[in-house]
Amino acid sequence: DTGVSQDPRHKITKRGQNVTFRCDPISEHNRLYWYRQTLGQGPEFLTYFQNEAQLEKSRLLSDRFSAERPKGSFSTLEIQRTEQGDSAMYLCASSYNDRANTEAFFGQGTRLTVV
Amino acid sequence: SQKIEQNSEALNIQEGKTATLTCNYTNYSPAYLQWYRQDPGRGPVFLLLIRENEKEKRKERLKVTFDTTLKQSLFHITASQPADSATYLCALPGYSSASKIIFGSGTRLSIRP
Numbered sequence A: 001d002t003g004v005s006q007d008p009r010h011k012i013t014k015r016g017q018n019v020t021f022r023c024d025p026i027s028e029h030n031r032l033y034w035y036r037q038t039l040g041q042g043p044e045f046l047t048y049f050q051n052e053a054q055l056e057k058s059r060l061l062s063d064r065f066s067a068e069r070p071k072g073s074f075s076t077l078e079i080q081r082t083e084q085g086d087s088a089m090y091l092c093a094s095s096y097n098d099r100a101n102t103e104a105f106f107g108q109g110t111r112l113t114v115v
Numbered sequence B: 001s002q003k004i005e006q007n008s009e010a011l012n013i014q015e016g017k018t019a020t021l022t023c024n025y026t027n028y029s030p031a032y033l034q035w036y037r038q039d040p041g042r043g044p045v046f047l048l049l050i051r052e053n054e055k056e057k058r059k060e061r062l063k064v065t066f067d068t069t070l071k072q073s074l075f076h077i078t079a080s081q082p083a084d085s086a087t088y089l090c091a092l093p094g095y096s097s098a099s100k101i102i103f104g105s106g107t108r109l110s111i112r113p
Helices: none
Strands: A005-007 A010-013 A019-024 A031-037 A044-050 A053-057 A065-068 A075-079 A088-095 A110-114 B003-006 B011-014 B019-026 B032-038 B045-051 B056-059 B062-067 B072-077 B086-093 B101-103 B107-112
Touching: A005 A088, A010 A019, A019 A088, A019 A110, A031 A075, A044 A065, A044 B101, A053 A065, A075 A088, B003 B086, B011 B019, B019 B032, B019 B086, B019 B107, B032 B062, B032 B072, B045 B056, B045 B062, B072 B086
Parallel strands: A010 A110, B011 B107
Antiparallel strands: A005 A019, A019 A075, A031 A044, A031 A088, A044 A053, A065 A075, A088 A110, B003 B019, B019 B072, B032 B045, B032 B086, B056 B062, B062 B072, B086 B101, B086 B107
């Protein structure tokens, strides 16, 4: 297993366009997280999945954002009608959670630039 | 609401010295606390986890303390090296849901030769 994989690594889009990012977690991991990070800030929680169920979504996530994890494997994050304020690094992480383990493994991120 | 505070100013120290980074949190008592390292343009990498019943944990040149009374964790790197230069993030389980991980804003550490 090569770790958490995100695609694409970079995306430049025009304001108003829709974009979709993909995350492939470590295969045996049951939890998958999406974060957004801007320069000089820590990762900001967006949403997470336990297997295929989306258990929590940040109230910072507007209706333009949607995430899915069909079959509890890979996940996609879609942003509709992008705005310049959406420009950020979007990070995906996965973990196998039980009482002993909570460590999250991160992908390299997708850097989104909205022009 | 839950708050995690880390030194927003960068920390610059001489190679060989001990670097100490601080993480303060408010408004609840987490069962554990994690530290991550992040290099520019890359995702965070897990370093250490310390549980509420542990006062101190060590891993090679790293040492973490967890004071649940002060609501504070200290992260130490001994015999620091230029390769230790990075941003270090403190992370806690969420207050409303322990299943999510909430990060501080991070402290940028620079080790000069």
